[in-house]
Amino acid sequence: MNGMNIENRDVQILSTGVRLEGIVSIPEEAKGIVLFVHGSGSSRHSPRNKYVAQTLQEGGLATLLFDLLTPQEEQTDLRTQHLRFDINLLARRTAGVLEWLDLQPYARELRIGLFGSSTGAAAALIAAAELPEKVEAVVSRGGRPDLAGPALQKVQAPTLLIVGAHDEVVIDLNEKALAQMQPGAENKLVIVPGASHLFEEPGMLEYAARLARDWFEEHLSRVSVG
Numbered sequence: 001m002n003g004m005n006i007e008n009r010d011v012q013i014l015s016t017g018v019r020l021e022g023i024v025s026i027p028e029e030a031k032g033i034v035l036f037v038h039g040s041g042s043s044r045h046s047p048r049n050k051y052v053a054q055t056l057q058e059g060g061l062a063t064l065l066f067d068l069l070t071p072q073e074e075q076t077d078l079r080t081q082h083l084r085f086d087i088n089l090l091a092r093r094t095a096g097v098l099e100w101l102d103l104q105p106y107a108r109e110l111r112i113g114l115f116g117s118s119t120g121a122a123a124a125l126i127a128a129a130e131l132p133e134k135v136e137a138v139v140s141r142g143g144r145p146d147l148a149g150p151a152l153q154k155v156q157a158p159t160l161l162i163v164g165a166h167d168e169v170v171i172d173l174n175e176k177a178l179a180q181m182q183p184g185a186e187n188k189l190v191i192v193p194g195a196s197h198l199f200e201e202p203g204m205l206e207y208a209a210r211l212a213r214d215w216f217e218e219h220l221s222r223v224s225v226g
């Protein structure tokens with residue numbers, strides 16, 4: 001990683017009355033911090049999320065990978081697959097993590113972005129709509145922003161939607177979600193040629209990760225006016 005010095009620490013996050021496990025990685029002179037709001041059946045150990053997080057760290061961005069569900073809830077969800085689609089629960093947990101992050105000395109000066117995938121993208125957008133003063137940018141990869149519903153109209157943070165060209169149903173859902181967002185706002189849909197839903201094809205996840213890094217670098221490095 002180009003000799004970059006990165007501090008990694010395991011954290012326990014208190015959010016909505018439950019304790020969630022997370023991993024914070026902070027490069028020297030970090031420009032901002034990106035929270036990963038994963039979706040269906042994923043966790044902080046997801047190889048895809050860890051790969052994207054490493055790409056962001058190489059761009060000078062801190063990352064927070066965390067589990068939206070407790071270990072007990074994950075066991076229940078493995079059987080029922082119910083909690084991963086409880087968007088309001090996931091959004092409340094994400095908002096709680098944002099509030100927790102506010103109290104951490106290492107994050108006090110860092111602007112915050114949210115990276116969501118699958119159902120986590122909807123949770124990220126709802127949290128961004130509810131806490132516009134905390135969230136400066138959002139990226140969705142293969143996400144379901146349509147599940148954010150009426151909250152889409154309230155999202156102020158610049159939002160990048162990344163979808164694989166072979167993921168036709170999700171392309172349609174992302175296009176409809178984009179149309180519901182604030183007109184004139186800095187929102188964008190990028191369709192990646194040759195990529196499927198999970199960006200498993202050679203080079204595709206790398207391409208999506210670079211798109212995310214560029215978006216966050218641009219929007220989290222901005223100096224606030226006034």
